[in-house]
Amino acid sequence: MNFLEIDLRKIKTISINTRKSKVEIGNLAKLWQAKNFSGFLNSLPKILKASDFNLLIDKIVSARRRKKPLVWMLGAHVIKCGLSPILIDLMNKRLITCLVFNGASAIHDLELGLWGKTSEDVAESLETGKFGMVKETASQFNSASILAAKENSGLGLALGKKIAASKSPYKKYSLLANAYRLKIPATVHIAIGTDIVHQHPNFYPALSGEASFKDFKILCEGISRIKNGGVVLNVGSAVILPEVFLKALSVARNIYGKIDDFTTANFDMIPQYRPLTNVITRPVLKKGLGLNFVGHHEIMIPLLAAGIRAKLNR
Numbered sequence: 001m002n003f004l005e006i007d008l009r010k011i012k013t014i015s016i017n018t019r020k021s022k023v024e025i026g027n028l029a030k031l032w033q034a035k036n037f038s039g040f041l042n043s044l045p046k047i048l049k050a051s052d053f054n055l056l057i058d059k060i061v062s063a064r065r066r067k068k069p070l071v072w073m074l075g076a077h078v079i080k081c082g083l084s085p086i087l088i089d090l091m092n093k094r095l096i097t098c099l100v101f102n103g104a105s106a107i108h109d110l111e112l113g114l115w116g117k118t119s120e121d122v123a124e125s126l127e128t129g130k131f132g133m134v135k136e137t138a139s140q141f142n143s144a145s146i147l148a149a150k151e152n153s154g155l156g157l158a159l160g161k162k163i164a165a166s167k168s169p170y171k172k173y174s175l176l177a178n179a180y181r182l183k184i185p186a187t188v189h190i191a192i193g194t195d196i197v198h199q200h201p202n203f204y205p206a207l208s209g210e211a212s213f214k215d216f217k218i219l220c221e222g223i224s225r226i227k228n229g230g231v232v233l234n235v236g237s238a239v240i241l242p243e244v245f246l247k248a249l250s251v252a253r254n255i256y257g258k259i260d261d262f263t264t265a266n267f268d269m270i271p272q273y274r275p276l277t278n279v280i281t282r283p284v285l286k287k288g289l290g291l292n293f294v295g296h297h298e299i300m301i302p303l304l305a306a307g308i309r310a311k312l313n314r
Contacts, residue, residue: 075236076104113174132196
């Protein structure tokens with residue numbers, strides 16, 4: 001049977017220079033500079049989520065001091081909330097040893113690093129068929145799969161290298177570029193059809209899939225080392241990254257045996273089934289700790305980062 005397919009060569013693109021973006025460099029977070037944040041942490045009640053919050057900070061600081069993995073999985077909203085400078089500071093301090101992206105978070109990081117802005121008005125552009133039609137974003141993102149194939153690298157490394165090699169004055173705000181600079185693994189896990197770059201005629205599904213699959217294997221190897229004190233955080237990914245993490249953990253346990261006694265934490269604005277099940281419940285069912293925090297990323301993650309820095313410096 002031959003079913004009709006749409007011809008993506010007929011796509012009409014627009015430029016990122018003319019696209020309305022909701023997030024620009026001037027909106028990004030700034031680092032907490034005051035010296036007395038430990039006092040705030042100590043003032044919190046030793047009850048419920050306040051107690052859990054301090055416990056998670058202690059687990060992260062302990063992992064850092066013991067050189068255990070600190071894996072951060074990032075949904076797109078984390079980048080759109082302007083948190084890149086805070087996360088880059090944590091990367092510089094080796095408080096992040098592995099970054100895990102879905103396609104959307106990687107796209108926002110790419111746009112922020114190359115053009116200093118991201119996050120289009122979906123409702124407005126969808127009405128006219130212009131949603132996701134920026135030619136520059138698709139060109140740069142999709143060409144990374146060619147680079148990955150040429151150099152036998154993962155998609156995250158290829159994207160980071162492209163951003164780092166650019167002449168953009170904004171590349172210092174890119175998590176992927178900084179991961180490349182710091183030699184921190186950054187993996188990108190795509191689901192074909194979910195991201196704007198897939199709707200362009202220059203999308204290479206075979207190359208993109210192969211590069212993302214290599215990233216999955218890199219993540220599996222990294223997850224194999226979280227036993228006995230590592231920490232895995234899922235921030236703002238409701239479906240894809242919790243599913244990827246669960247499979248990566250299963251692969252690691254299948255090959256390396258028992259992997260337990262680690263901490264997982266989930267941060268999101270509302271409780272979601274897969275993060276609750278696949279991140280903070282099933283992986284630590286017999287031994288370990290799973291913590292869940294509900295709140296807005298633009299408030300919770302700066303608080304967490306400030307708390308980590310305060311306790312690390314004590």
